[in-house]
Amino acid sequence: MRRFILHRLGVLVPTLIFVSMMIFALQQLLPGDPALALAGEERDPQVIQFLRARYHLDQPLPVRYAYWIGGVLHGDLGESIRIQRPVAELVLEKLPVTGELTVMAMIIALTIGIPAGIVAAVKRGTAWDVAANAVALWGLSTPNFWLGILMILLFSVHLGWLPASGYVSPFESLWGNLSTLIMPAFVLGNAIAAVIMRHTRSAMLQVMRSDYVRTARAKGLSERVVILKHGLRNALGPVITLGALEFGQLLSGAVLTEQVFTIPGFGKLVVDAVFNRDYAVVQGVVLCTASFYILLNLAADLLYAAINPRLRA
Amino acid sequence: MTDAIVPVRAETDPRIRELKRFLWRLGRRKTTIVGGVFVALFLALAIFAPLISPYDPIAGNWATVRKAPSAAHWLGTDELGRDMLARIIWGARASLSAGCVSVGLALALGVPMGLAAGYAGGWIEATLMRLTDAMLAIPFLILAIALATFLGPSLTNAMMAIGISATPVFVRLTRGQVIAAKVEDYVEAARALGNPPLRIAVRHILPNVLPPILVQATLTIAAAIIAEASLSFLGLGQQPPQPSWGSMLNVAKGFLNQAPWMALSPGAAIFVVVLAFNMLGDGLRDALDPRD
Numbered sequence: 001m002r003r004f005i006l007h008r009l010g011v012l013v014p015t016l017i018f019v020s021m022m023i024f025a026l027q028q029l030l031p032g033d034p035a036l037a038l039a040g041e042e043r044d045p046q047v048i049q050f051l052r053a054r055y056h057l058d059q060p061l062p063v064r065y066a067y068w069i070g071g072v073l074h075g076d077l078g079e080s081i082r083i084q085r086p087v088a089e090l091v092l093e094k095l096p097v098t099g100e101l102t103v104m105a106m107i108i109a110l111t112i113g114i115p116a117g118i119v120a121a122v123k124r125g126t127a128w129d130v131a132a133n134a135v136a137l138w139g140l141s142t143p144n145f146w147l148g149i150l151m152i153l154l155f156s157v158h159l160g161w162l163p164a165s166g167y168v169s170p171f172e173s174l175w176g177n178l179s180t181l182i183m184p185a186f187v188l189g190n191a192i193a194a195v196i197m198r199h200t201r202s203a204m205l206q207v208m209r210s211d212y213v214r215t216a217r218a219k220g221l222s223e224r225v226v227i228l229k230h231g232l233r234n235a236l237g238p239v240i241t242l243g244a245l246e247f248g249q250l251l252s253g254a255v256l257t258e259q260v261f262t263i264p265g266f267g268k269l270v271v272d273a274v275f276n277r278d279y280a281v282v283q284g285v286v287l288c289t290a291s292f293y294i295l296l297n298l299a300a301d302l303l304y305a306a307i308n309p310r311l312r313a
Numbered sequence: 314m315t316d317a318i319v320p321v322r323a324e325t326d327p328r329i330r331e332l333k334r335f336l337w338r339l340g341r342r343k344t345t346i347v348g349g350v351f352v353a354l355f356l357a358l359a360i361f362a363p364l365i366s367p368y369d370p371i372a373g374n375w376a377t378v379r380k381a382p383s384a385a386h387w388l389g390t391d392e393l394g395r396d397m398l399a400r401i402i403w404g405a406r407a408s409l410s411a412g413c414v415s416v417g418l419a420l421a422l423g424v425p426m427g428l429a430a431g432y433a434g435g436w437i438e439a440t441l442m443r444l445t446d447a448m449l450a451i452p453f454l455i456l457a458i459a460l461a462t463f464l465g466p467s468l469t470n471a472m473m474a475i476g477i478s479a480t481p482v483f484v485r486l487t488r489g490q491v492i493a494a495k496v497e498d499y500v501e502a503a504r505a506l507g508n509p510p511l512r513i514a515v516r517h518i519l520p521n522v523l524p525p526i527l528v529q530a531t532l533t534i535a536a537a538i539i540a541e542a543s544l545s546f547l548g549l550g551q552q553p554p555q556p557s558w559g560s561m562l563n564v565a566k567g568f569l570n571q572a573p574w575m576a577l578s579p580g581a582a583i584f585v586v587v588l589a590f591n592m593l594g595d596g597l598r599d600a601l602d603p604r605d
Contacts, residue, residue: 011446018447029463137595141588143539145546146580149566153576157569164569252454256543260566270455271547274462286459290451297450 004305008298019290020072023283024065030279038081038279054079077287078280080273087284090269095288097167098258098265101188102250104181106243108189109196114232114239116193117200121208122227132197139194144253148187148260155183165262184261188253192246199242203235210234237304244300248293338600345596351589359405368396370403371554379572389574392564397575400556401582407557408586411472411541411550412534418476419483420530424519426480427487432495432514441484448481457540461549468541468557471550475540479533486529490522497521528598535590542583558583 030037035051052058055078056067071078077087120132156164162183168176207213208231216230217223255267262268266285273281339345358365368386373393382389388397430441448456460474494500495518503517544550545559553560558579565575 011443014443015446015450018443019450022447022451023459026459026463029460031465137588137591141535141584141591143542143580143583143587145543146562146576146583149562149569149576149580153569153573157573248452252452255454255458256546259547270458274458274547274549277462279463282459282462286451286455289455293452294450 001305005302008301012294012298015294016291019294020069020287021065023287023290024068026283026286027279028061037277072287077284080278080281082273082276082278087281090281091266091284091288094264094266094269097263098251098254098267100170100177101181101184101257101263101265102247102254104185105188105192105250105253106247108185109192109246110243112189112193113196114200116197118204118227118232120197120201121204124205129201132201136194136197139190139197142190144187144191145256145260147190148184148257151183151187152260167263167265180261180263184257184263187260188250188257191253192249195246195249196239196242200235200239203238204231207231207235241300241304244296247296248289251289251293335600339596342596342599344592345600348589348592348594348596351585352593355405355409355586355589358402359409362402362406366399366402368399370395370399370556379568379575381572382574388578389572391561391575392568392572397561397578400561401558401578404556404558404561404579404582405586407468407545407551407555408538408541408583411468411475412538412590415472415475415479415537415541416530416534418473419479419533420526422477423480423483424487424526427484427489428491428514428519430484431488431491432510432518438488442488445481445484448478449485451478453478453536454540454543457544458547458549461544466549466552468545468551468555471541471544474544475537478540479537482529482533483526486526487522490525491518494518494521524601525598528594528601531590531594531597535587535594538583538587538590 027034034055035048035057036043038051038055039047056064059067075088077091079086080090083090116132116135120129123129152164155162162179166180168180170177208227212234213226213230216226221230251266254265255270257263258265258267259271266289270282270285272278273285373395374390375394377386377390377394377396379392380386380390380394386396386398388401390396391400426441426445430438430445451459456478457471457474460477461471464470464474491514499521500513500517503513508517541550542557542559542562545557546563548560548563551557551560561579562576565572565579568575
């Protein structure tokens with residue numbers, strides 16, 4: 001287990017270095033003078049001079065990277081040109097909103113995906129299996145921003161049951177918080193539910209064919225115990241790993257969902273930054289997302305190793 | 314006598330037998346056929362848009378602003394009086410070209426990188442795989458948004474951003490396939506005959522690892538179409554007044570009360586074409602890998 005952890009940490013460091021290099025290199029894609037591009041519509045020579053000094057734009061590329069990564073390691077992700085506030089502060093401010101949305105979406109995805117996957121596997125080849133697969137294909141093919149628009153059309157415009165946009169903090173009103181987040185969370189969790197359903201089905205099919213399941217049945221255990229205790233417990237490993245990988249998709253999806261439902265989270269921050277050409281914010285958000293995703297993958301691998309005795313040895 | 318031998322030869326040729334078996338397995342699933350038909354239909358719409366489109370997709374008409382679906386405008390009109398059906402037909406061009414071009418770019422970059430990593434091994438593999446891990450660490454759409462932001466908003470840049478973001482999947486897949494293939498007897502035989510490494514990789518290994526890559530390419534086209542629509546929805550893809558399904562949905566969002574039909578057809582078009590590619594990809598995968 002210790003060797004496994006050390007190996008994973010050994011891979012993590014170069015990956016993080018490459019990620020930081022790639023995100024820093026994004027700035028090089030800007031056409032022309034980076035200082036002019038970073039200044040956006042601001043053409044004040046003093047501002048341009050300030051930006052040149054702030055980002056060491058007159059220095060060679062490796063030196064600029066060293067300054068940038070040094071700042072990042074000290075928690076300095078740069079400053080938003082539009083809002084005039086540190087990017088790290090903005091990210092920390094928006095993170096809880098997106099965090100709540102993605103966790104809710106994941107709960108919805110697991111609640112739909114795992115039972116649907118079990119039913120599809122246990123009742124393989126029946127109408128249940130066909131229906132679950134059809135729903136999964138529907139989930140994978142529906143663009144979440146369109147599903148969001150359709151849900152607003154039905155539940156907000158026609159029925160008037162739920163608010164079409166906005167966000168209410170849970171500390172302000174729990175009901176208000178739920179009513180603003182339930183639609184976006186469902187929209188976000190929908191596609192992930194389809195992926196989780198497919199993987200649960202596949203893992204369950206494999207597990208249900210194994211010898212220990214046959215032994216459990218031969219012992220006279222009820223089918224329910226065989227499926228849930230012997231089947232599902234062993235099939236959950238790959239689903240956990242996949243769940244962590246899908247968190248990345250949730251963060252991607254959150255960008256669009258937050259835009260559709262006007263939720264002031266991480267996604268809205270990056271989209272506003274895109275329109276304002278606030279490049280430091282875009283870089284900061286991408287860096288935080290990638291770092292979070294890498295750490296989540298590490299956590300999933302360690303969790304998988306912890307529940308899988310073959311990897312623990 | 315010769316005439317009698319030829320068909321026997323053709324039937325016992327393992328490649329022809331394999332192809333026949335593949336086509337039989339492909340045709341066995343109705344969903345694959347339906348997916349293939351819809352993909353062909355949308356490709357035809359995109360190619361023959363100038364001939365099929367009932368109206369100009371760009372020219373506005375103040376007399377027909379936000380008209381509900383009717384005999385004259387089957388899918389209604391938008392906020393500038395443009396025919397929705399015409400814009401859906403022309404939008405197929407942006408979506409399908411984004412899907413195909415970006416996946417073509419991802420294949421052009423990813424397959425040689427995967428081939429080099431899998432076949433050469435050593436520091437080449439280590440470097441390429443760490444780079445791939447780094448790219449995979451950034452969620453697909455976030456990376457595409459970041460690239461499109463810095464490259465500037467346009468359909469071409471969106472296609473480049475999607476293509477680059479989709480590359481690591483092909484690097485990983487090709488490398489895995491190559492590692493498995495390079496210990497096969499036919500590779501050993503090619504090496505024993507004195508073939509140079511590049512020739513072995515390109516002429517002997519590549520053709521044998523292509524099927525799973527093509528399946529992945531079909532499924533990635535579906536993802537790329539959604540990615541293009543997402544970027545256009547955010548204003549980073551096709552620029553107005555050129556039609557794109559994603560940007561049409563972005564505009565429709567502002568008129569949900571007055572003109573709900575504006576939101577229905579572009580989303581339905583994305584859904585159907587993505588579903589068709591997914592069905593085709595699933596069918597191809599099952600036909601190539603009958604174990605499941």
